[in-house]
Amino acid sequence: MPLSDDSRRLLELSLGELGLPLPSSQQLEQLSRLYDLLLEANTRTNLTAITDERGFVLKHLVDSLTCELSQLLEGQQRVIDVGTGAGFPGLPLKIVKPALDMTLLEATRKKVEYLDQASQALGLKNIRTLWGRAEEQAHRPELREVFDRALVRAVGTTATVAELCLPFVRVGGYLLVQKGPEVEAELGPANKAIRALGGKLVEIIKLRLPGIGDQRKLLVIEKNTETPPRYPRRPGVPAKHPLF
Template sequence: MELTATGRELLLRGAVALGEELSPTIHLFERLYAQLTEANRQINLTSLREERDIVLKHFLDSLTCLASGLLEGPLEVVDVGTGAGFPGLPLKIARPSLRMYFLEATRKKLRYVEESCALLGLGDTAFVWGRAEQIAHQPEYRARFDRAVIRAVGSMGQISELCLPLLKVGGYLIAQKGPEVARELEGVERGLRPLGGVLEEVKELELPESGDQRRLVIIKKVAATEPRYPRRPEAIARHGLF
């Protein structure tokens, strides 16, 4: 299914509202839209079916990560639990200098993301199959990345435990959350200490066109994560650090 002229204009206009000019790369977003809608007929990649929803809640929502100001230049970025490639694919299109690692536990979703990168000609990408709780203990990935991005499902305590072990000291976690995130940050200073993180900023954003409220939670890695983190999935779910 092709992106309509209306969808194309919505994407371009929404990007301008975020301070981004997508005209040079709009053809890649058009290909991505066609690839996503076609693949979604075979495998369950997204519950969103309407063009407007995909443009706003997948493409533009992913690009709100750029408002952090922390995704400029040649950085190694891991998209944790990428699913259908969000926010990683739109970020890679908008910032081709990023070396993007897509981490996903569901093999068929990761295969789709890999195929999409090939179709779009996106180089400097890598694909990591597994759970973050396990991958973060592997020497080749632990404390490797400059940035981690995550479209947040789960609490900030859970997200932090999954992502911070993957970051090098001096790196940043950029977590996409809704306006309710303030309640999840109680005890954040104490909870982040064993992970080596400090809360730097909670950036308030509004999704273009829809007006939906978004928050970017930005956490800096200032010290090494204690070796036992991340814990096993059941321990993370049962006893969050905050």
């Protein structure tokens, strides 16, 4: 089922409220088709608990697109979405910024299969999936410190995701971490971890998700020196024993 006219209007109003650009009519069609593809695949594979149209528009599409508030996603940058799940935030961002070179990294094979099918059905170019764990993939020379941007939503605490993501980012690049209102409580240890991994928290962008009112915080972390080769540690360790 594609998105109704009401849901398309809700999407446009919400993006307008946040000061974000409106998708072209072709992009709107693709975002609508994404809902269809996700719902269909969700009957076979457990991809998301958010299946109602309004929830999809606000919590998946609009929330993903708030990464644009950083004004750091431009041109043909190489971007990696770590622990993308059903493709959030990477897929909606790729749809509205088609020039981005997008890599979707996900540990669960069934989700990767869905992401491949969806990317193909949407006719997206310069997008690929990577099946595996960040702890292992980030040690592959062809993936290490080569991405201009990394994105991450709902994969762990800030210290954990910093260890999983910063090794992918080139020096001079940025990691965007999507968090909820309580993030400040994590920031003491997280700041130390970020520094140990070669990064620096440079900005926290605060926003409210239109229609829902939930507060979100987008952490902008700059990569300023190389990540020591021992990071990330073995699979599971960054989550079980966060740095600091």
